[in-house]
Amino acid sequence: MMSFYCRGDCGQDVDINQATGIFEEILRSGENPTVVTYSIYIRGLCKVGSVAAALQFIRECRYRKLPLNSYCFNSVIYEFCQRGAVHEALEVFQEMRSSGVLPDVCSYMYNWRILQTGIRRQALEILNSMLQRCGVLPNTITCNFIIDGLCREGRFMEALTLLEEFQDQGIDLNSHSYNAVICSLCKRGYLKWAWELLPRMMKRNVLPGVVNYTTLIDAFAKQSHLKKALWLYTKMLKVGVSPNTITYTVLINIFCRVGKMHEAFGFYKKMIEDGLNPDHISYTSLIAGFCSTGDMRRAWVVFQEMLRKGLLPDVFTYTCLIDGFCKLNRIDSASFLFDEMNRKAVNPSVVTYTILIAWYRKHGYADQAHRLYREMRIKGISPDDITHTVYFGRR
Template sequence: MKRVLTYVAMDSNLRCPVANLVSLVEESGFNNEPNFVEKLCDMLFRVYADCNLFEEGCDKMEACLGLFKRMVEFNVEVTVYSLTIVIDGLCKRWRVKRAKDLMIEMASKGIKPNVVTYNTLINAYIKRMDFEGVNEMLRLMEVDKVEYNAATYTLLIDWHGSSGKIDEVERVFEEMREKGIKADIHVYTVVINWNCKIGNTKRAFALFDELAEKGLVANVHTYGALIDGVCKAGEMEAAEILVNEMQTQGLDVNQLIYNTLIDGYCKRGLIEEAFKVQVIMEKKGFENDIYTLNTIADGLRKLNQPEEAKRWLLTMIEKGVVPNVVSYTTLIDIYCKEGDFVEAKKLFQEMKNAGGKPNAVTFNVLIDGYSKKGRMNEAYQLRDEMRAKGIVPDIYTYTSLLHGECIFGKLDDAVELFNEVRQKGLPLNVVTYTAIISGLSKEGRSEEAFKLYDEMTEAGLTPDDRVYTSLVSSLHKT
């Protein structure tokens, strides 16, 4: 029977929604054969799920839920497998509350959720960043005495990692092993990944070395996590060794890893090496994506090659790569630094017309450009537009405005902005202090300048040469 149903499910000419098949059963008078209906309904869900045909299996979620109600009305013993499939479908459509309510409703009818059911809901809550929901599921699991499996621990490790709680990642990983649950390559990869993200490559490689002892084989994702870690640490030689090693293991380098290498070389200022990787990537059949586009452009910009960065971006856009907010922001920044505000504003408007939403960085780039040219009215208008769009001005916004006021001698306005930053509790940085100290020193207000210098050093910030030069200059003016 299962083979016949699988054949029907996989044939596009014969396939039809589960609800339609169940209606056919009803019309055929099988309602008085509960055992048959039970097995058929459960098997239909299994077949469509196994064939990855959830849409066809459920048609619409309401039809699927209606089917469930009919199955309950027929006193059909619905299995937890079918329940979990429906819950998974609801979760994928972001109807997590409805999924949880259905689980609780079915539990009251004797269909107890298993670890897979709970994992499905935990995963949905994590994706929604609903940590209260995750904790509620964990509490219910404890009440129902449902033991965690490897998948549960993997989800929890990823959850704590995304929250920056690396100690919790290690604790959960250790708890898993203490309970005798074998960690698979996926679990190891997740733990390695989060250690790499916080820069703890030593621990990541220690875990990597454990794999052979445990009889596990590293996959592309494992190598990708390690390569990302060493690239972020600027250890490009180690990255090359890992790439060669994974290829000797028969694993192909994917586009994500190529982009990671390009990013690593760009951050080290090795733009020629980045271009070599980009050429290899193209020869392997991968097209330049938006990440490749932005990474190389940013690398060129940081090497003070704005014209090359601009040419690269415009060439890639002409080749069909659709620019995003980062691409536009990089171009806007280049034009602002060149003093070409007509082109910068044109791009800013073009981005908005294309449906792109400028972020705080985009606004800050423009505000900084206008401020350095003394065009403070336009700078403040952009600050107001930021607020109108619900984007909160940050320390970089205020520093740019403050710097602009200082450059053109409006010290009282600069001091007012500085005090506003304090009132808002924004973290003052070296650049902010340097701007206001330089401004005060320029006007001979040395007492105020030295007071802020003391405040700066007490906050643990290290002044640069500009601060000392400004302070000495203020004494001469005094």
């Protein structure tokens, strides 16, 4: 019954008054409640917001030398974290340790919530204590969560140190554990450090996976290190790591950006041969590439294939095609696509309007240019400097 009233089972709300009555009745009967009963009651108090009462109950239990477990403390820690009362949560952590109760995996998770608030020194001290003295090891998912959180805050060196400390403690980590650090380093331009993590992973008996290689390939491509990106692709094939859709899309995009459409289309075909389905980005990259090289026939073929696959073009896809057709003076095709955007509720961007306005102004169709200019203003799309230049003829 205690569980029923404290957990709110069967769709019922938590009834802490009923739970308190049952608990007091147990004590009057002379029975000794188990630690499970205590933990359920404490959780019930926390659920109704009586975290102060829950903490006082824990302290009374400690004073009377009644058994407590990590669940009792975790409920209070969690509730304080939810309220942003991280100093209080830290105090409960300290009480848990001083009472001889070992933290568990949930304690790691809640400690991480404290770490995220900026009270780093105390939280890291607790984390290190849990690792070194308490003998409590987080699982792989918890470790990945902590590492990822540190990396999101840009604290990748702390993340890497903690990651290797986890492994020194015998925790099994995987390629995803390292990828958070690799991704964080790549985003900040530290490609050399990110690159050097691959051999470090292998020394730790963690085999780099497709996500690790793809992250690095994409980072090197964005820094215009095409040869290194391709070397990594060759390397991953040699060690038996199969590319996925994202890998191929990154490679397609690399070659499309430099106008090497034969190579880009080759990776597209290889993707299909490997039984992978190109996604919206794969198709749009190819379309943009063919449009930029003036090959509108092939751009249109890829566009139709994209539609047959049930993938919806976005504003960027349409804008690339419209720009390509305008450059070839195929205003009929460009207008058809513009009208199709409106029919399919794909909102044109300022770039889309500017491309069409520029074509109409250049070829002497002032009325059409004026109509589009007014239309974009009515839709709340603000013209940029380029729009004003092509529309008003400013130099």
